[in-house]
Amino acid sequence: MTRTPLTDEELVALATAGDLDCFNQLVARWERPIYALAYRTLGREEDARDVVQEAFLRAFRGLRNFRGDAKFSSWLYRITLNLCRDWIRRERRAPIAQMPEGVDPIEVADEKMSPTESVEDLVARQELSGAVARAMADLPEEQRTAILLKEYHGLTFQEIADQLDCPLSTVKTRLYQGLSVLRRRLERRQAEEASLRRATWEKA
Amino acid sequence: MCNERDRLIAYLYDECDARERDAVREHLDGCDECRTEVAGLRSVREDLLAWDVPAHESVWKPFMPARPRAWWREVPAWALAAAAGVVLVAGAAGGAVAHAFIPEGTRAQGTGAPVLQQPVAVSLTASDLDALERRLTTSFGDRLGAVDARVQQVSTRSIPVSLTDGQAALSQEVVELREANKKLRDLVGMFLNNQRRMEDAIDFKNTEFQTKLNNMQSNMQLIVAQLGPAK
Numbered sequence: 001m002t003r004t005p006l007t008d009e010e011l012v013a014l015a016t017a018g019d020l021d022c023f024n025q026l027v028a029r030w031e032r033p034i035y036a037l038a039y040r041t042l043g044r045e046e047d048a049r050d051v052v053q054e055a056f057l058r059a060f061r062g063l064r065n066f067r068g069d070a071k072f073s074s075w076l077y078r079i080t081l082n083l084c085r086d087w088i089r090r091e092r093r094a095p096i097a098q099m100p101e102g103v104d105p106i107e108v109a110d111e112k113m114s115p116t117e118s119v120e121d122l123v124a125r126q127e128l129s130g131a132v133a134r135a136m137a138d139l140p141e142e143q144r145t146a147i148l149l150k151e152y153h154g155l156t157f158q159e160i161a162d163q164l165d166c167p168l169s170t171v172k173t174r175l176y177q178g179l180s181v182l183r184r185r186l187e188r189r190q191a192e193e194a195s196l197r198r199a200t201w202e203k204a
Numbered sequence: 205m206c207n208e209r210d211r212l213i214a215y216l217y218d219e220c221d222a223r224e225r226d227a228v229r230e231h232l233d234g235c236d237e238c239r240t241e242v243a244g245l246r247s248v249r250e251d252l253l254a255w256d257v258p259a260h261e262s263v264w265k266p267f268m269p270a271r272p273r274a275w276w277r278e279v280p281a282w283a284l285a286a287a288a289g290v291v292l293v294a295g296a297a298g299g300a301v302a303h304a305f306i307p308e309g310t311r312a313q314g315t316g317a318p319v320l321q322q323p324v325a326v327s328l329t330a331s332d333l334d335a336l337e338r339r340l341t342t343s344f345g346d347r348l349g350a351v352d353a354r355v356q357q358v359s360t361r362s363i364p365v366s367l368t369d370g371q372a373a374l375s376q377e378v379v380e381l382r383e384a385n386k387k388l389r390d391l392v393g394m395f396l397n398n399q400r401r402m403e404d405a406i407d408f409k410n411t412e413f414q415t416k417l418n419n420m421q422s423n424m425q426l427i428v429a430q431l432g433p434a435k
Binding site: 031183186 | 209210212213214217219244245247248249251252254255256257258260262263264266267268415418421422425426
């Protein structure tokens with residue numbers, strides 16, 4: 001017999017009534033996206049871990065104040081974004097784009113290789129991943145957050161506007177500006193790579 | 205650029221109604237600049253997909269679930285006392301074994317009735333467990349010895365003259381042995397039951413402690429956050 005899984009909001013109600021395991025289930029459900037958001041915002045694994053832990057602790061402590069008129073995930077995103085903002089302000093620096101600690105791209109490539117992908121493709125994808133991370137880290141915070149929420153978390157324009165407390169049209173503008181900057185960066189990188197390849201080839 | 209950014213973005217993310225979508229498509233058909241723009245933005249979006257998040261272990265130490273097995277919280281005190289009485293009576297019937305199941309510190313003085321309303325784990329220490337084990341070994345040892353002696357008796361008895369008599373005597377022995385065996389099994393069952401309850405009590409305390417600890421931790425963190433960074 002299969003039961004339909006409880007919705008987030010049902011789990012919140014049960015957790016508020018004292019069923020701690022329901023809160024564990026909420027964490028299990030949302031830890032990955034929350035970690036991804038924190039990691040892409042802050043750029044460092046250890047900071048992302050701290051933020052995730054703190055975000056869930058705050059959520060747990062604030063469960064009773066959580067009003068049912070918002071989605072649990074929206075509330076969690078907001079807590080996480082606030083923590084990230086505090087963290088950036090406290091550290092007084094822009095997010096950094098770094099390769100995961102102690103990781104060799106080739107090794108990562110080994111692990112992540114899908115059967116149809118060649119090693120060269122994978123290394124190229126890893127490099128692109130790094131380039132995207134660096135380009136995103138250079139964006140102004142409000143553009144970066146809008147793009148993160150849209151591209152990796154699938155929020156609607158309206159949901160992003162609610163998260164960032166700004167009008168709908170501002171969200172669209174930020175997305176547009178952000179994407180345009182990224183486009184220039186990434187196209188330039190491709191051009192540089194192409195000329196580098198040409199140079200090595202001619203030398204050889 | 206046709207100053208249509210909002211419309212292009214809505215089109216790009218497919219967050220516009222059908223009529224709006226058609227209108228943008230129509231526009232793109234006639235405007236090279238916007239077509240190139242949309243294609244460029246699409247390719248950026250594809251690039252963004254390459255940005256991986258490194259695999260990570262969960263940072264959350266799950267709360268111990270509050271399990272329905274915490275029976276002493278559901279059962280009224282009088283029922284527990286009655287149950288404890290039953291255990292004692294059963295124990296009396298089977299010898300001093302039941303007595304041995306109740307750790308020293310939790311036995312009520314004077315009445316002789318064990319008090320189980322409080323989780324027994326509260327006063328349970330390693331030495332209590334050792335003592336319990338010793339008492340159980342002695343108790344069970346006696347009973348096992350008795351059964352052993354019986355078996356010896358049966359096996360060393362001289363062969364009866366009449367086969368029927370012998371058979372009758374043997375089946376009588378078998379019946380007695382079965383009964384002894386059943387008693388022993390009941391005792392072991394009681395022991396395991398009690399052990400499970402103790403484990404429950406310990407688990408419950410652990411859960412309670414873990415929850416308190418979590419609360420304290422988050423309180424601390426909130427306080428620290430409110431104090432602000434160290435000067």
